[in-house]
Amino acid sequence: MKDKLTALLEKAITTASGRGLLQLEKIPSIEVETTREDAFGDYATNAAMVLASSVRDNPRKIAKAIVDSMDDREGLIEKIDIAGPGFINFFIRDSVWRGLLEEIERLGDRYGETNAGQGKRVQVEFVSANPTGPLHIGHARGAVTGDVIANTLRAAGYAVSREYYINDVGNQMNTLGRSVFLRYRELLGEKIDFPPEYYQGQYISDLAAEILKSHGDKFLTLDEKDVLAFFTPFAANAIMKGIRDDLGTFGVVFDCYFSERDLYRDEGVAKLLQELQEKGFIYKEEETLWFRTTDFGDEKDRVVVRENGEPTYFAADIAYHRNKYIRGFDTIIDIWGADHHGYLPRVYAAIQALGKEKDTLKIVLVQLVSLLRGGKPVAMSTRSGEFVTLREVVDEVGKDAARYNFLMRRSDSQLDFDLEVAKKQSNENPVYYVQYAHARICSIMRTAGERGLNVPAFDKVDLGLLKLPEEILLIKHITRYPEVLEGSAAVLEPHRFTFYLNELAAIFHSYYNKHRVISEEDELSRARLFLMKCIGTVLRNALSILGVSAPEKM
């Protein structure tokens, strides 16, 4: 609808210009927006005011010239007002709104999808937690954000791949292996002074016990190097398996797990550094190699190879991003914890040094989660191994409530997650409010079926009977869903869906309490049933993007 109006307007401006009503060199980009109040119609444009300065004329006069040149062949528009400082307000015919329901029926669970992405390949990389322990609540928000962004992009016509980058190289991996080995020795009766910087959780001892059971005490006599060669990958693999399982119960499934170790295979990182060196972005200072990221606006240059000859994490990360491009992705999306924001400029520098456009990489920052229970903060500390795991949260509050609660804020604003509220089945918890709307519609359908009323097809129903303002409002709201999806995909903002769903559920519940869908008048009942079916479709589609179930009964 918005697109159609924009097209009509552009044409009208051209026409007006041709007829000499407007003097302008070029047509500026005009915007059509949904209005805030009914009195301003359904859509409005600021075109006249935007044109005012270049045309050097009164906005209201310009608006009139535009309106007079509009050619509404399809008969979409009921009335046009020129209001306020020069807004042009469009009132769409009710019959046009009703007609849009046909598309909902026809497309069903695909309603809302667009082809904005035109099949372009997008990779969304998220979670990517080190396999040194189970995922905790902080990872959960990143997991949902990435998952829903991926769902959204897929619905918007992109070919999406979800990826988890496994940081299985570096000090922490060694620390992991050593932690397990220490617990192993402890289990064999040795008195151990367990260092505080080692991984503390119970899962470390469990892994040690597992190794003891399957391999006995044979590692006691081996060199540390040989011990770690077994312990580190054993622990990492076991933990990684747990992470996958936990993500699975949270509804998050990846297409690809990419191991940092693979980047080093065949001298991959070294070759990359060679390439950057040839391009002149690398310089040597004593034994250290530096990447001139300041060429691209970073505040200082960054080390890629340390004094001791080891490449840094950043060096591997450049190789990783290059690898992504080599795999043919048109757009790369990284979902990061907001505490990594200082890392952004150097990664943008890196991809530009590799010859990629800056806007092919999009980095979404996810802010911290404060975990509460009944309004009181829950103490969490990774060091002491006291943290609430993702699995515990899912077990306690359920997948749907957990996911929905993480999506109720912009991802870059801090979020309080209260376990008591999230599991409460009350009006403090919006997920049930939305799901309840869906269950209610299903219930209406069941009742209708029992009374021998079936939902008619679009061409077998007299939608003209839907005359109530509440009904027109509902139709307007559900037919706006494709715009919500497209907008969310364009700016990578999943929270737009929860806000939309809450509004839709609210106007549905209100309607339900005020009017009866099933009445003695069969034709009216059938028309309303059709509307209910369409609302149900939109609720289900939007919830499905969020990875939240749409129950038929609760």
Next chain:
RNA sequence: GGGCGAUUAGCUCAGUGGAUAGAGCACAGGCCUCCGGAGCCUGGUGUCGAGGGUUCAAAUCCCUCAUCGCCCUCCA
């Protein structure tokens, strides 16, 4: 000290160039002979942190300041 972000109703937050700034929660009162009360209806509050600037128009853009958070590893 430098960088980034935040500051909007009692609380938690939407809104990033448009018209009289919104939602949920909390609070108070009401609504079931009726398709599910996990629901609905009614009630009100804002120096949009402060000050300046840009323009037809600023919560939104720019500058200064204040407060808070995060980051400033040859860690990942």
